[in-house]
Structures are given as C-alpha cells and as structure tokens.
Amino acid sequence: MPALQVIDAPAAPGPRRVMLDQFDARLDADFPPVDPARLIAALKPLLPPENLKTQIEALRPYETDGLAAYRSLPAVVALPETVAQVQAILRVCSDLGAPVVARGAGTGLSGGALPYPGCVLLSLAKFSRILEIDAQARTARVQPGVRNLAISEAVAHLGLFYAPDPSSQIACSIGGNVAENAGGVHCLKYGLTVHNLLKLEMVTLEGEVLHLGSDAYDAPGFDLMALMTGSEGLLGVVTEITVKLTPVPETTQVLLAAFDNVEVAAQAVAEIMAEGIVPAGLEMMDGPALRAAEDFAMAGYPKDAAAILLCELDGAGPDVAEEIARVSALLSSCGATEVRQARDEDERKRFWAGRKGAFPAVGRIAPDYYCMDGTIPRRALPNVLTEITRLSEVHGLAVANVFHAGDGNLHPLILYDAAKDGDQDAADALGGAILELCVSVGGTITGEHGVGREKINQMCVQFSSAEIDAFHALKAAFDPKGLLNPGKAIPTLARCAEFGGMHIHNGELPFAHLPRF
Amino acid sequence: MRTSPGSDLTESLAERVRAGGPLRLEGGGTRGLYGRKVDGAALSLAGHHGVVDYDPSELVITARAGTPIIEIEALLAAENQMLAFEPPVFGSAGTLGGAVATGLSGPRRPFVGPLRDYVLGARLMNPQGEVLRFGGTVFKNVAGFDAFRLMAGSLGCFGPILEVSLRVTPRPRTERALVFEMAGEAARTWVTGLMGRPLPLSGAFHDGQRLHLRLSGGEAGVAATKAELGGEDEPLETWAAIRHMTHPVFQEPVLWRVSLPPTGPAESFETTAWDWAGGQRWLAADSVDPGVWGHAARLGGHATLFRGQADNDQVFQPLAPGVFNLHRRVKAALDPAGIFNPGAMYEGL
Numbered sequence: 001m002p003a004l005q006v007i008d009a010p011a012a013p014g015p016r017r018v019m020l021d022q023f024d025a026r027l028d029a030d031f032p033p034v035d036p037a038r039l040i041a042a043l044k045p046l047l048p049p050e051n052l053k054t055q056i057e058a059l060r061p062y063e064t065d066g067l068a069a070y071r072s073l074p075a076v077v078a079l080p081e082t083v084a085q086v087q088a089i090l091r092v093c094s095d096l097g098a099p100v101v102a103r104g105a106g107t108g109l110s111g112g113a114l115p116y117p118g119c120v121l122l123s124l125a126k127f128s129r130i131l132e133i134d135a136q137a138r139t140a141r142v143q144p145g146v147r148n149l150a151i152s153e154a155v156a157h158l159g160l161f162y163a164p165d166p167s168s169q170i171a172c173s174i175g176g177n178v179a180e181n182a183g184g185v186h187c188l189k190y191g192l193t194v195h196n197l198l199k200l201e202m203v204t205l206e207g208e209v210l211h212l213g214s215d216a217y218d219a220p221g222f223d224l225m226a227l228m229t230g231s232e233g234l235l236g237v238v239t240e241i242t243v244k245l246t247p248v249p250e251t252t253q254v255l256l257a258a259f260d261n262v263e264v265a266a267q268a269v270a271e272i273m274a275e276g277i278v279p280a281g282l283e284m285m286d287g288p289a290l291r292a293a294e295d296f297a298m299a300g301y302p303k304d305a306a307a308i309l310l311c312e313l314d315g316a317g318p319d320v321a322e323e324i325a326r327v328s329a330l331l332s333s334c335g336a337t338e339v340r341q342a343r344d345e346d347e348r349k350r351f352w353a354g355r356k357g358a359f360p361a362v363g364r365i366a367p368d369y370y371c372m373d374g375t376i377p378r379r380a381l382p383n384v385l386t387e388i389t390r391l392s393e394v395h396g397l398a399v400a401n402v403f404h405a406g407d408g409n410l411h412p413l414i415l416y417d418a419a420k421d422g423d424q425d426a427a428d429a430l431g432g433a434i435l436e437l438c439v440s441v442g443g444t445i446t447g448e449h450g451v452g453r454e455k456i457n458q459m460c461v462q463f464s465s466a467e468i469d470a471f472h473a474l475k476a477a478f479d480p481k482g483l484l485n486p487g488k489a490i491p492t493l494a495r496c497a498e499f500g501g502m503h504i505h506n507g508e509l510p511f512a513h514l515p516r517f
Numbered sequence: 518m519r520t521s522p523g524s525d526l527t528e529s530l531a532e533r534v535r536a537g538g539p540l541r542l543e544g545g546g547t548r549g550l551y552g553r554k555v556d557g558a559a560l561s562l563a564g565h566h567g568v569v570d571y572d573p574s575e576l577v578i579t580a581r582a583g584t585p586i587i588e589i590e591a592l593l594a595a596e597n598q599m600l601a602f603e604p605p606v607f608g609s610a611g612t613l614g615g616a617v618a619t620g621l622s623g624p625r626r627p628f629v630g631p632l633r634d635y636v637l638g639a640r641l642m643n644p645q646g647e648v649l650r651f652g653g654t655v656f657k658n659v660a661g662f663d664a665f666r667l668m669a670g671s672l673g674c675f676g677p678i679l680e681v682s683l684r685v686t687p688r689p690r691t692e693r694a695l696v697f698e699m700a701g702e703a704a705r706t707w708v709t710g711l712m713g714r715p716l717p718l719s720g721a722f723h724d725g726q727r728l729h730l731r732l733s734g735g736e737a738g739v740a741a742t743k744a745e746l747g748g749e750d751e752p753l754e755t756w757a758a759i760r761h762m763t764h765p766v767f768q769e770p771v772l773w774r775v776s777l778p779p780t781g782p783a784e785s786f787e788t789t790a791w792d793w794a795g796g797q798r799w800l801a802a803d804s805v806d807p808g809v810w811g812h813a814a815r816l817g818g819h820a821t822l823f824r825g826q827a828d829n830d831q832v833f834q835p836l837a838p839g840v841f842n843l844h845r846r847v848k849a850a851l852d853p854a855g856i857f858n859p860g861a862m863y864e865g866l
C-alpha cells in the first residue's frame with residue numbers, strides 16, 4: 001500500500017482566496033465581450049417571447065446551482081422547446097462568439113451550471129417529456145429535462161426501474177445526470193449513469209445534430225457516448241437520451257451494524273467486499289453524522305455508536321436470505337457491537353431515510369457545511385479516516401463523515417460558520433487538504449459531484465500538464481471555439497501555474513515552464 | 518496486494534514513438550485478423566507486461582498491456598474472482614491491451630455490461646512519448662473527461678495503451694448450463710420475457726438449432742430458476758466455446774458480426790446463430806456481401822466483417838458523415854500526425 005502522504009496545508013496565502021465564481025479572462029477563458037442587446041436581438045426571432053428571459057429579476061433564479069455560494073449572471077436565459085430551436089440558438093452563439101452554459105434542474109453541487117458572465121444560459125427545462133417506453137426491450141427514450149425519479153415512477157407498473165439514484169433524484173434531471181455521470185447509493189451494484197445509457201442525441205455548437213450509441217448492445221466507431229457522459233456540458237448539448245431499465249429485484253433487505261470504532265467499521269467494509277458479496281448499497285456514517293441524522297429523521301440509529309454501516313442486499317429471496325446470514329456473521333466477527341436487520345419494509349425505509357437525510361441533518365448542527373466528494377481505494381479507508389481526524393484538529397474545524405463505503409466515495413462534511421472570522425478560509429484549506437489526501441492514496445478529487453467551477457484548481461493536483469492538454473484537445477475536437485461552458489471542469493494551464501503551484505510533489509514544481517502571475 | 522514479475526518497457530517504447538510513424542501497434546498478435554490492415558512499422562507491446570497491482574478486496578487489477586489475459590484470469594481464479602465481461606481469447610498470447618483495444622465482450626454482455634464498463638483507468642502514450650493517465654483504480658471518478666472509456670474498442674488509434682486498471686468481480690457461487698430444443702425466433706421471444714424478470718441469467722445463445730442458457734448466482738436462486746425453466750443440463754465448457762469462438766458456428770471463411778436491437782425485427786438475419794439474447798448475430802458465409810451493412814443499418818444495428826476481409830476492405834459499419842467528421846477530430850486531438858494505427862478502423866482515420 002502506498003505510504004500515506006501527510007499534508008499539513010495551512011491556509012494558503014494570496015491567490016487561493018479568490019472566489020471561484022469570479023471568472024478571470026487571464027486564467028479561464030478570454031472572449032471579446034458580446035453586446036447583450038445584439039445577442040438578445042439575434043435570439044428573439046428564434047423563441048416565443050415567454051421563453052427568452054432578459055430582465056434581471058427573471059435571470060436571478062439562474063445565477064447559481066446547487067452550489068449556492070457561487071453566483072454569476074447570464075446575459076439572457078433561453079428556454080427552447082424543440083431541437084430545431086436548440087440548433088438555432090447554438091448557431092447564433094457560435095456566430096456571435098457568445099459563451100453558452102446548458103442547465104438541467106440546477107441541482108449540481110460543483111457549480112457546473114454557474115453562468116459564465118454575460119453568457120446565454122440554455123435551460124433544457126422544457127424538454128420534459130418521456131417519449132417512449134419499450135417494456136420488451138426495457139428501455140425508455142426521454143428528453144433531458146425529465147426528472148430522474150420520474151423515469152422510475154413511469155415504469156414501476158412494469159416491474160422496472162431506472163437504477164442510478166443520486167440523492168437529488170426527486171429534483172435532478174436526466175440530462176444533468178448525463179452531464180455529470182451521476183452515481184447514487186446503488187451504483188455499487190447497478191452502475192453509474194454511463195452504464196445505464198444506450199443512446200444520446202446531441203447538438204454541437206455549430207448546430208449539427210449527432211446520434212451516438214445504439215439501440216443494439218454496441219455501436220460502431222469510438223465510444224463517443226461514453227466520452228460525452230460526465231463532460232459537464234463542455235462538448236455538446238444533449239437533447240434526447242435512451243436509458244436502460246432494470247427489473248425490480250424480488251427481495252431487498254438491509255442490515256444495520258454499529259461499531260465503537262470508526263477504523264474497525266472501515267475494515268469491515270473491505271472484509272464484506274473481499275467475501276465476494278456485491279451489496280446493492282454499502283454506506284457508512286461516523287458518530288457526528290449518524291447522531292445528526294438520527295435527531296433529524298428518527299431512523300432508529302444507535303446514537304452512542306462511533307460509526308454505523310448500512311448494507312443492502314437484493315436479489316432472489318433465498319439468495320438474499322443466505323447473504324444476509326453471511327454478512328451478519330462477518331460483521332459480528334469484524335467487531336460490530338450490534339447487527340440488526342430491518343424487520344419490515346417500513347424499517348428499511350427509515351434506515352435509508354436517515355442516510356438520505358444526512359446532509360440536511362448536518363445542516364442543522366452547524367451554520368454552514370462544506371461537502372467534499374473524494375474517492376479512495378477501500379483499503380485506504382481506515383488510514384484516511386485517521387488522517388481526516390488529524391487534519392480536522394489541525395484546522396480547528398469538526399468534520400462529519402458520510403461515505404458510500406462500498407465504492408470508497410467519501411463525503412466528509414466540514415462544519416463551520418461563515419459569519420465567523422477565518423472560518424471560511426479554514427474550511428477551504430481543510431477541504432483542499434482532504435482532496436489532496438485522496439489523490440495521494442491513489443484516489444480522485446471527485447467521485448460523483450464533478451468538477452464544475454468548484455475543485456477546478458485541485459484538477460491541477462490530480463492531472464499533469466500533458467493530461468490537461470489532452471483534455472483541452474478533446475474539448476476542441478467538439479467545440480473548436482471553446483464557447484460551451486467555458487472556465488469549467490478542465491483548468492487552463494495558466495490557472496494551474498497560478499493555483500496548482502502550491503503543491504510541490506517530489507521536489508518538482510509542477511508547470512515549471514509556465515509564467516507565474 | 519499481489520504483483521507478478523514483468524518488464525517495464527515504457528522508456529524504449531517512448532523512444533520508438535518519438536522517432537515517428539506510422540506505427541502498427543501489436544500485442545500478442547492473436548487478434549491480427551480483426552479490423553483493417555495497417556501499413557506501418559510494428560510496435561510490439563507484448564514485452565511490456567506484468568501485473569502491477571492486484572488486491573482482491575479492492576476488486577481491481579492493474580496490469581501492463583502486454584500481460585496475457587490467461588495469466589490475469591489465473592490470478593483472479595485463485596481468489597475466486599473473474600473478468601465479468603469474458604473477453605474472447607484467441608490464443609495463450611492474447612494480451613490485456615489487445616482485449617481493451619478491440620473492446621470485444623463475451624456472452625455475459627447483456628447481463629453485466631461490456632468490457633468498457635470494467636475499465637477504470639488506462640495509461641496511454643502520446644506521440645511525444647509522454648505517459649497520460651486517465652481514470653484510476655476507483656469505480657467512482659468524475660474528474661476530467663472519461664478518456665479511459667474511449668480506449669475500449671479504439672483499436673489503438675489513440676496510441677499505445679500501456680497499462681489498464683480493470684474492475685473485477687466475485688465468481689458466482691454456482692453456475693449451470695442448460696440446453697433447449699427451440700427455434701431461434703421462439704427462443705428470442707422467450708428469453709426477452711425472462712430478462713424482464715430478476716432471474717440469474719448469464720448467457721443466452723442460439724446455435725441455429727438449440728437454445729443454450731447459462732445461470733449464475735446463489736445456489737438457491739439458480740436451483741429455483743432451473744426448476745422453473747426446465748431444459749437439459751449440459752457441460753459448462755459449451756460456454757467457453759461460445760466465449761472463445763471455437764464453437765462450430767464461428768468456423769466459416771467469412772464471418773459477420775451483426776449487432777441488432779435485441780427485441781427488434783431481424784428479417785433475413787433470423788436464421789443466423791445468435792448470442793447476447795439475440796443482440797449479437799453471427800452470419801457465416803463463403804463470400805463477402807456488402808449489402809449486409811445496409812441491411813443491418815435499416816434494422817437499427819450495425820455489422821462488422823469479423824473475418825474474411827481482403828486488404829483495404831471496409832470492415833466496420835460506415836458512420837453518418839457528421840459522426841465520422843467528429844471521429845477524425847477526436848483522433849486528431851490525441852494523435853495529430855496520425856502515427857498510431859492509421860486506417861485500422863476506417864480509411865482516412
């Protein structure tokens with residue numbers, strides 16, 4: 001196992017404190033400004049008046065997404081209803097050189113839908129129809145503005161569901177899920193968004209409609225559909241999606257295990273996976289998180305525990321019974337102080353309600369919290385937890401931990417008070433240190449929330465300049481003018497030189513060939 | 518954590534790549550018949566081999582591209598794990614890099630997803646000889662574009678794949694192979710219905726006369742399904758022959774792989790052997806009929822001339838002009854001078 005790199009990251013001086021909702025022509029993207037009046041005049045003939053918003057009070061609801069700390073105003077909001085309108089809008093943007101930011105439901109947590117100042121904000125909210133359900137083929141053809149949960153609801157009577165279930169599934173749109181490659185509690189067994197897609201229809205900046213993927217099990221050529229998935233709206237605008245539907249499992253059971261030590265709980269996770277069991281979900285909460293969740297949702301969690309695991313198993317009835325017995329025995333032998341099976345569907349739902357409500361629950365115990373999203377190899381979990389505790393002490397802020405433990409996806413929630421002097425700085429510094437810790441053990445800075453505007457500087461820690469160059473080249477293959485969601489997901493090398501230069505690995509200054517600003 | 522002895526040829530490969538192309542990338546040389554012929558100097562990756570990291574509790578294996586698939590599968594089998602996508606292996610020399618570059622998945626595809634879904638990360642050499650790492654060793658990772666998934670089935674057009682991290686899965690606790698006397702279309706309809714239920718199916722193949730089903734899962738679930746479905750038991754080796762394409766249906770001089778929407782009409786393809794519950798058909802012939810491409814396209818699918826092409830023949834389904842142009846730009850993004858496997862997939866790509 002790689003040695004744990006200890007990072008004592010004191011609040012970084014200078015440039016790190018610039019709020020990331022401020023775009024910088026030097027560090028992000030440089031466009032000649034487009035006169036808003038000219039832009040609006042060009043868009044007006046394309047849409048019914050009520051689908052083009054230009055007044056500042058009508059633009060306000062679009063100035064931020066699920067990352068509410070970042071705000072910025074577009075020049076105009078366009079709400080097309082047809083693919084032809086999307087094509088026409090994008091052609092205007094291409095011709096005038098206006099940046100375009102596509103937006104689904106605006107629930108993203110990393111500022112991916114944050115408007116570039118003066119951009120055209122392209123909302124897909126009116127693309128809200130389920131176009132076709134093929135019960136035999138177990139597929140649904142939907143528009144991007146359809147809510148994630150609405151798909152499962154529409155096919156429930158067929159004994160089917162759409163598997164990826166991000167915690168925002170009541171509100172988030174399937175188009176946003178594609179842009180994000182959204183995961184969820186059950187992706188350990190059922191996969192991420194990319195694993196549940198068959199076809200995409202997309203429009204390029206030049207207004208060309210392309211079809212990627214196939215109703216067959218594969219398509220000829222490069223897998224550009226996979227490249228589009230998770231590309232944060234930087235490559236094209238998705239206008240139609242065909243998703244795979246999954247038969248609802250015959251039986252679903254959940255176990256709750258309590259531990260008096262967090263590291264022991266983390267070890268139990270590795271043991272379950274090594275046993276050859278693939279749970280439908282395997283979640284972990286530490287003491288502060290589970291106590292907040294219990295007070296919030298009255299899920300029935302043991303409040304004196306240092307950590308709990310929720311392990312969901314699904315499949316054929318007799319197989320699930322057998323696996324429940326094996327996992328229960330394993331958890332006890334790993335040192336669980338208590339192992340409980342949900343007695344009925346009601347209790348199972350309560351166990352999950354606590355977990356799904358963990359973020360708002362933590363929101364009640366601190367004025368502000370900052371949600372991190374790193375992924376690490378499971379074997380690093382015990383050490384990373386110890387290190388997070390140490391970092392939390394160094395920076396003087398408490399951390400509540402909520403994990404998708406089965407796939408090593410951590411959501412440490414940093415508790416702070418933005419009104420308190422220095423707290424915001426300390427939260428940023430602690431957050432950065434946690435992400436760098438994830439990278440240093442072989443993990444990633446984001447498991448499922450993505451890199452929109454937030455974490456864009458940490459991209460420079462995870463990727464080399466040659467890798468970032470390759471990403472920009474791929475972006476340019478789709479969008480040569482660089483107008484689709486500029487300043488997001490992939491940092492410029494100039495940004496890395498300025499912000500990524502804090503982190504010196506092996507004594508080498510990264511991006512040494514670039515000028516420092 | 519386990520590793521195996523191997524050798525790291527990154528430096529010498531980089532030197533060769535920097536000297537320029539065109540280069541014809543090679544692994545174990547077992548898949549040479551797949552794709553179009555490449556004119557270029559051979560760049561062999563077979564010597565760049567060895568398992569870099571395998572920790573069974575992580576369910577991830579990382580190995581250099583030249584590592585033979587059979588070596589990887591033996592290592593996994595010792596831990597009761599496997600490659601769920603069951604890539605066809607055409608000889609003991611068949612490598613990991615070759616499997617990823619061709620992107621072919623085995624009989625489990627409709628039930629567990631394709632090879633692409635198991636690639637967690639890859640290291641790629643760019644034309645400057647620099648090593649680019651895309652993805653990693655963790656399942657959930659949304660930093661940067663997912664260029665590693667693009668490597669699956671890329672036929673080496675983006676450059677030498679040096680190392681791959683794969684998600685591995687536990688072996689099912691039990692498996693059974695069943696055979697049914699049933700005509701192709703009746704079998705396809707029946708299997709389609711079964712797949713709408715949460716049954717432990719892991720293979721559905723029709724050899725032209727009989728339907729072969731494989732069940733994988735827990736003992737109780739498999740036994741209950743077998744009791745419900747009936748059929749005769751047959752040896753599990755049948756599935757090895759399907760996977761590795763040693764079954765008699767694959768043995769004609771011209772072999773088309775026709776990928777169709779599994780529940781849609783198959784028209785004149787109805788009588789072929791099929792795998793993937795009807796989604797992948799194998800059309801054996803004694804000469805090449807270019808009409809197959811048009812026919813497959815009309816049915817919403819695509820065709821690959823899997824075996825029997827002449828030099829410079831078209832092999833893969835023609836792409837829509839807009840999609841082909843995008844292919845050229847994506848290829849040029851990572852390989853601007855076109856030195857890696859030019860023309861392996863399409864003429865002019």
